[in-house]
Amino acid sequence: MTLVEIEQLLDQSFVAAKGALSGARNAAELEAARVQFLGQKGFIQAAKKSVGQLTVVDEKKRAGKLCNDRDRELQEAYQHNLSRIEQQDRAAALAERIDVTLPGRRSRRGRRHPLTTTCDDILAVLAGLGFQPAEGPEVEHDFYNFEALNMPSDHPARDMQDTFYVDAGARNDVVLRTHTSPVQARTMLASGKPPIRVSCFGRVYRKDDDPTHSPMFHQIEGIYVDKEVTFADLKGTLQLFAERIFAPGVKIRMRPSFFPFTEPSVEVDVSCVACGGIGHGGSSAADDGRCRICKGTGFLEIMGAGMVDPEVFRACKLDPDAVTGFAFGIGIERVALLRYGIADIRLLYENDERFLSQFVG
Ligand code: DAH
Numbered sequence: 001m002t003l004v005e006i007e008q009l010l011d012q013s014f015v016a017a018k019g020a021l022s023g024a025r026n027a028a029e030l031e032a033a034r035v036q037f038l039g040q041k042g043f044i045q046a047a048k049k050s051v052g053q054l055t056v057v058d059e060k061k062r063a064g065k066l067c068n069d070r071d072r073e074l075q076e077a078y079q080h081n082l083s084r085i086e087q088q089d090r091a092a093a094l095a096e097r098i099d100v101t102l103p104g105r106r107s108r109r110g111r112r113h114p115l116t117t118t119c120d121d122i123l124a125v126l127a128g129l130g131f132q133p134a135e136g137p138e139v140e141h142d143f144y145n146f147e148a149l150n151m152p153s154d155h156p157a158r159d160m161q162d163t164f165y166v167d168a169g170a171r172n173d174v175v176l177r178t179h180t181s182p183v184q185a186r187t188m189l190a191s192g193k194p195p196i197r198v199s200c201f202g203r204v205y206r207k208d209d210d211p212t213h214s215p216m217f218h219q220i221e222g223i224y225v226d227k228e229v230t231f232a233d234l235k236g237t238l239q240l241f242a243e244r245i246f247a248p249g250v251k252i253r254m255r256p257s258f259f260p261f262t263e264p265s266v267e268v269d270v271s272c273v274a275c276g277g278i279g280h281g282g283s284s285a286a287d288d289g290r291c292r293i294c295k296g297t298g299f300l301e302i303m304g305a306g307m308v309d310p311e312v313f314r315a316c317k318l319d320p321d322a323v324t325g326f327a328f329g330i331g332i333e334r335v336a337l338l339r340y341g342i343a344d345i346r347l348l349y350e351n352d353e354r355f356l357s358q359f360v361g
Contacts, residue, residue: 048067149185150312181221266304268328279297
């Protein structure tokens with residue numbers, strides 16, 4: 001073939017080849033076009049052979065370049081259509097597998113943990129009574145956890161709270177807070193100016209581990225400091241609190257107690273939610289007739305409270321002759337166990353779906 005003939009061959013066949021390679025609608029059509037135009041017996045190969053027979057160097061170069069250009073363009077068209085067809089085949093295979101008439105898969109809805117619900121409810125009630133949320137660190141200085149709360153280093157009350165000490169290098173005065181009360185001290189020192197009315201929720205740690213105690217648990221602390229805050233204010237606040245958290249009509253009972261940071265101090269009970277404060281009979285009665293929840297006493301302990309001790313005011317740079325205040329500390333787990341009739345505190349930490357799904361919230 002002469003140069004002109006080669007050029008004619010390449011030009012004429014090119015249009016048909018490109019149309020077939022780009023337009024093939026499936027793998028079989030595409031393969032047929034590839035064999036026809038790009039295969040051993042195709043026009044590109046024929047043209048390449050003829051180029052080898054040209055004798056004029058310039059003509060050989062020109063024809064060779066044209067051959068290669070056409071070849072490359074057709075290879076590209078082929079590859080492009082090949083990917084398109086493969087994609088189309090994959091989608092078709094998938095569509096066959098999806099049965100759109102099947103009912104959808106339900107995604108299960110999460111629920112709030114009973115501890116979270118209890119805590120949120122308590123904080124909401126306290127917020128309604130004017131207590132602003134406050135926070136403090138879980139890794140705490142001895143000063144805030146003990147010292148400022150009238151528990152100097154030799155105070156026997158420190159034993160009430162078996163403490164985890166933190167290995168803090170040369171310092172031996174860093175603890176995991178044993179209660180949320182240090183936030184009282186922090187708040188008073190930071191504010192310096194009554195009225196102060198805050199609530200603090202958080203984790204606390206003690207060396208305790210049995211069905212009703214966990215080494216980590218949660219408390220909510222409340223403190224109210226102002227001129228002329230009285231014990232009656234404390235009682236009224238806690239009565240209202242108990243009714244909102246448990247049920248309208250529950251009674252509270254205060255028993256004298258001791259905490260180094262309050263004077264006087266009380267332990268606060270609510271009438272039993274299971275037997276209504278009677279102590280026996282009804283659905284919560286054990287074999288001997290006594291209520292299983294309150295062990296026949298008719299009351300359940302839920303918190304410690306009292307009037308802020310003058311020593312605490314002094315440590316927190318407030319004048320005990322000018323201000324008074326009350327404080328209280330509530331164990332959230334305890335309230336949750338009572339509210340929901342849960343027997344073992346450890347259930348609250350296991351995250352067993354069968355347990356958690358029983359709580360609406
Ligand atoms: N901090 C005490 C505890 O963990 C609870 C408590 C008692 C807090 C009396 C108070 C309070 O604020 O006044 O056992």
